[in-house]
Amino acid sequence: MAHLLSRSSARSVAIVSLLVALFLFGPASPASAVGGTPINSAGPLTQILLDDDTQCQVFHTGDTDAEFYGDSDSGACGTFVALGGILYGPDDLPAGEDAEPRTVFTPVSQTAVSGDGSATSPFAVVTVVDLGTSGFRLTQTDSYVVGQEAYLTSIVLANTTGSSQSAVIYRAGDCYLQNSDDGYGQLDGTAVGCRATNNERIEQWYPLTPGSTYMEGNYDDVWAAIGTQQPFANTCLCSQNPGDEHDNGAGLSWVPNVAAGSSATVSHFTTFSPLGIQPLSITKTADAPTAPAGLMSGYTVSISNPAASNVSLSTITDTLPSGFSYVAGSTTQGLTADPTISGQALTWNGPISVPASGTLTFHFSVTVSSVAGTFTNSVEAAGPGLVVIGASGVAPIQVTGSTGTTVPGTTATTGIPVVRPVFTG
Numbered sequence: 001m002a003h004l005l006s007r008s009s010a011r012s013v014a015i016v017s018l019l020v021a022l023f024l025f026g027p028a029s030p031a032s033a034v035g036g037t038p039i040n041s042a043g044p045l046t047q048i049l050l051d052d053d054t055q056c057q058v059f060h061t062g063d064t065d066a067e068f069y070g071d072s073d074s075g076a077c078g079t080f081v082a083l084g085g086i087l088y089g090p091d092d093l094p095a096g097e098d099a100e101p102r103t104v105f106t107p108v109s110q111t112a113v114s115g116d117g118s119a120t121s122p123f124a125v126v127t128v129v130d131l132g133t134s135g136f137r138l139t140q141t142d143s144y145v146v147g148q149e150a151y152l153t154s155i156v157l158a159n160t161t162g163s164s165q166s167a168v169i170y171r172a173g174d175c176y177l178q179n180s181d182d183g184y185g186q187l188d189g190t191a192v193g194c195r196a197t198n199n200e201r202i203e204q205w206y207p208l209t210p211g212s213t214y215m216e217g218n219y220d221d222v223w224a225a226i227g228t229q230q231p232f233a234n235t236c237l238c239s240q241n242p243g244d245e246h247d248n249g250a251g252l253s254w255v256p257n258v259a260a261g262s263s264a265t266v267s268h269f270t271t272f273s274p275l276g277i278q279p280l281s282i283t284k285t286a287d288a289p290t291a292p293a294g295l296m297s298g299y300t301v302s303i304s305n306p307a308a309s310n311v312s313l314s315t316i317t318d319t320l321p322s323g324f325s326y327v328a329g330s331t332t333q334g335l336t337a338d339p340t341i342s343g344q345a346l347t348w349n350g351p352i353s354v355p356a357s358g359t360l361t362f363h364f365s366v367t368v369s370s371v372a373g374t375f376t377n378s379v380e381a382a383g384p385g386l387v388v389i390g391a392s393g394v395a396p397i398q399v400t401g402s403t404g405t406t407v408p409g410t411t412a413t414t415g416i417p418v419v420r421p422v423f424t425g
Contacts, residue, residue, distance in 0.1 A: 037071065039113055039123045043145045046271065048151055050125045050142050052107040054079035055090035058151075060201075060272050062178070067203060067272060069174040069181065069219065070094035076219070077173035077247070079140060079155060081131060082229035083165065089226075095174065098223035099414055105129035108137070117146035119315075119382035135161035136258075141211050147385050150206070150271035157256065158263040165258055170226050173249025174219040177203045177272075182245050185216035185238030188276050192216045192236060192250045204276040205252045208389065209266040212252045219249035224338045227323035231255050271389060279387040280306045280354060284318075284379050286395040291368045296327060298365040301379055303388075305354040313352040313383040320344045321377060321397075323369025339364075350383070372401045 036051035043061035049072075051057055057075030058067040068075035076096055080089035091104040115121040124143040129139065137158045144151040148405040157167060175194035177183055178201055186195040186202050192214035205214070215222055215232035225232060231253040237244055256264030271277035278393030283302045291297040301318065305311055320326070320341070324345055331338055339346035346364075354360045369375060375397050380390030 010327065037110055037113060037125045037127075039125060039142070039144050039151075041117055041144065044147075044149050045144060045151060048142065048144055049073060049075065049162060051078075051090065052110045052127060052129060052140075053090045053105045053129060054127060054140055055092065056142075056173070058270070058272070060149075062201070065176060065179045067176060069176045075173070078171075079138070079153075080170040080172070081136075081138065081228050082170075082226075083131055083134055083136060085229070086132070086134070087227065087229050093223075095219065096223050098220045099226045101227075103132055106132060115143070117144065119145050119380075120132060120317075122152075125180060135159065136165075136167070143386075145382075148387055149273040149385070150269040150387055152208075152267065152269055154265065154267040156263050156265045157258055159258040159260060162260050164260055167212040167256060167258060168229060168231050169254045169256065169264075169266075170232075170251055171253075171268060171270075172204060172215075172222055172226060173203075173205075173270075174222070174249040175203050177201060177217045177301040178258065181247050183248055184243075184245060185236045185248060185250070186276065187214070187216070187236045187238055191276060192252065193271075193276060193314060194248050194250055195238075197245060201272060201274050203250075204269075204271045204273070204274045205250060206269040206271055206277045206279070207252050207266075209254060212254050212266070212268070214250070214252050216248060216250040218246055222249040224365055226251075236378065239416070263305045275307075277387055279389050280305050280311065280313075281389045282379055282381060282391045284391050284395045286377075286397045289396065290398045290400055292399055293368065293372060294370045295368060296365055297368050297397055298330070298363055299377065299395055300361060300363045302359050302361045303354050303381060304359045305356060307356060311354050311356075311383060311386055312350060313354060313381050313386070313388075314350045316348045316350075316352060316379070317376065317381075318346045318364075318379040320346065320366060321369065321375035323371055324375065325367045327367060329363060332364070333362045334360045335362040345348035352381075368397060368399050372399050373389070374398045 039048040047059040056077040068077040070076050076094045078090040087102045089102045111126045116121045117123045122143040122145045127140045139156045141154045178196040184195040186193045191206040193202045195202045213232040213234050216236040254266045258264045269277050287298040339348045376393045377395040378392040381388045
């Protein structure tokens with residue numbers, strides 16, 4: 001109860017201070033507002049406010065209050081880095097005094113919002129900060145696809161010094177989910193979050209980069225854990241006492257070793273979904289690791305759906321390597337229609353169903369490049385309200401200079417792959 005009284009007192013003091021300032025000096029000019037760029041949209045995340053020192057605040061169409069403790073332009077949410085015995089992070093962190101001692105990031109730049117909010121061109125803001133004079137620079141990209149209940153954060157920590165150093169990167173927040181400061185913890189594998197007291201929605205950190213650790217607990221305990229400059233210890237009050245309603249926060253941490261002149265990248269989704277984010281994932285393999293120049297090979301694409309219900313994709317888009325071309329009529333298994341072709345992009349149009357707790361698998365053939373070399377491939381998919389983790393730089397094929405040899409798994413006369421079974425889960 002003490003921390004609630006402390007918050008209440010702090011908020012009262014802030015209001016009184018503001019009234020005094022208005023009386024003495026008049027309203028502040030727009031130039032004095034907190035520096036930051038908002039991503040505004042039709043929702044369900046109607047605003048994602050991204051400060052120039054990585055602080056964040058989010059508004060959901062289902063709530064009247066912001067999703068993190070604080071106010072409309074100052075949320076208790078952000079990025080922190082422990083490096084060389086110093087903790088770096090945002091300047092203004094409401095009720096975040098336990099994440100100290102903390103050296104404030106030095107803002108370098110922040111872009112305007114780019115993109116149109118579509119799956120192929122998400123809204124995006126890039127924020128760059130320096131970690132004091134350490135020689136480390138952090139570049140954070142936050143992006144959002146309209147219609148989704150999650151936004152993506154990707155962080156690149158670059159080391160410009162002459163020696164390798166280990167760091168701890170944190171992403172954390174003080175939950176204020178569904179207009180309430182209290183809730184429960186929830187753990188889904190390596191994804192951790194706060195669950196609303198009415199069980200309607202959760203506020204979740206879903207890691208995309210392997211090797212993360214997590215924490216959910218009383219908000220001040222989360223900040224205090226960051227203040228120790230140690231990675232989170234994989235703890236959740238939901239495991240200790242599932243019925244314990246508390247004023248909670250949560251987050252993720254990673255411990256990359258960043259080589260001299262190199263960088264490390266971590267990424268995650270922050271989601272506000274009733275079930276938490278359950279992204280579809282795509283894998284792609286080539287029929288064989290090598291192929292003679294100008295002859296046929298093929299690819300198998302698998303899209304996995306971990307959710308307990310079927311989902312529908314609007315598009316699946318595969319970008320072929322330069323010099324490769326699609327073989328008409330070759331799509332088989334879970335899909336049979338030919339894609340539309342624009343340059344190197346093959347697009348299969350929906351609705352395309354992916355079964356609950358299952359996998360959609362299809363195969364297609366290509367004519368490989370006439371130029372020798374190693375070629376990789378990329379594939380992505382999109383659907384209303386869905387988050388799909390695409391595959392980029394995968395399924396390598398080494399094209400050799402010889403001709404007249406068939407690829408393993410193809411017919412001897414044409415090189416067209418034989419039909420493979422359909423996998424549905």
